[in-house]
Amino acid sequence: MESTANPIYKHAPEEYFLTAPALDVAKAIRRDDVAGLDRLFAEHPTLDPNLEGKQGVTFLFWAYAHHHVKSMRALVAHKADVNRPLHLPGNDGGVGTTHLINIAAEGPKDELLVALLDLGADPNARDERKEPALHNAMAAHQYQRMKLLLDRGATIDAPNSAGATAAVVLARLNYFEMVHYLLERGADWRKTDGEIALWTQENDVGNAEAVQWQIKVKHWLMAHGVKFPVPSSGAKRYAAIRERWEQTPEGRTWREKLDALGARPDVVGKPWVQQEDAARAAMKAWMKQQGIPEPPFFTPSQPGSK
Structure with missing residues (x-):
């Protein structure tokens, strides 16, 4: 079911990780095979858990893209850095620097954001546009994600790249229910x-x-x-x-x-x-x-x- 619903399955591991043992790790992630990951890192103690494959895809990003929380946890246990910047292709053909937490704030599942926060992701990380994760969630109308980020320490008055807070942006957009919520939570x-x-x-x-x-x-x-x-x-x-x-x-x-x-x-x-x-x-x-x-x-x- 997952392979037909999730577009990441259209891409083979070989597109991003060309040779073993990195390719073997990518294949284990695709299977969500935690035991296999443990074995590969034990067999290759010098393998960098933060290795950046083609197009900036890391093991953690690959696991996130598959929605495989167990593999994400296993990778962090093997010292993958959940706050490591990602260097991914941008819509303009260039390379943008972002973080997994910023992607997850807009992404497909609440549990992926929760998993990243549980693994120590910084709720105040900013993407390539200098937008904090709180604003990423708001831009995608993911207000439950905003609440999750605030519960985990996101700065409520963090400005976006234009200097506006989330409450100000929402007031401009007429979403006063969320403005009221943020004021009640301490927005200035x-x-x-x-x-x-x-x-x-x-x-x-x-x-x-x-x-x-x-x-x-x-x-x-x-x-x-x-x-x-x-x-x-x-x-x-x-x-x-x-x-x-x-x-x-x-x-x-x-x-x-x-x-x-x-x-x-x-x-x-x-x-x-x-x-x-x-x-x-x-x-x-x-x-x-x-x-x-x-x-x-x-x-x-x-x-x-x-």
Whole structure:
């Protein structure tokens, strides 16, 4: 059954390990033959358990690809390094450096990730894109894997290659159920300039159940000291102009209306954005009357500078 379901069986051991005794080890791994592995390493005491075959395939990676946990354990017992970087072909034709734990975070079976963690894999290892395993799991929508990694010591606020934490990325993507879970586990809402609060306030999820999680996140943030409304997208760009406008009677009225709306615990997404957009339109009409030009753009990397 396994040989038809798992694509690794389309590849012969000889493709990666050309000669004995490495080829014999690869064949024993294919059979998940722990006794055979023990015998081969006893017969060849100088055989490197971390030997890198063709295309960067190691014995451990070969065992992982077969989903053979017993062989993985046997190889580690013979000093294979579960944290050794893998040098595998990339989609661009080059070679990428990653780790088994990063592959398993996205991979086919939870038990493979558990096995690697049991064998001492670093839950904070990063792949060739500098993404931590926690983000690999999240990118594959493998949220149970995220929980497993956190249970085994993954850093909850570890940034990805762009500097964003898992909670921030999930808030951008509207997955507020997992945002709430991460906040409850200790994720820092202040990371990435408070973006979690911004997206909680502004994102239009469009799904009633998901909106309820968005509201729960707002409740959590308010209970932990966040004062809504938070500065909206574009606030930094228009900050000086808006300060002047809000000193006018019309601007003050809008500020009071927005503050009252934003402070309501159950207002998120579309109701807020519609009012903020209306206020911004009123401000721009005032700018036109006053002959005030549009301000220059700030650095795009700044949240809220769109």
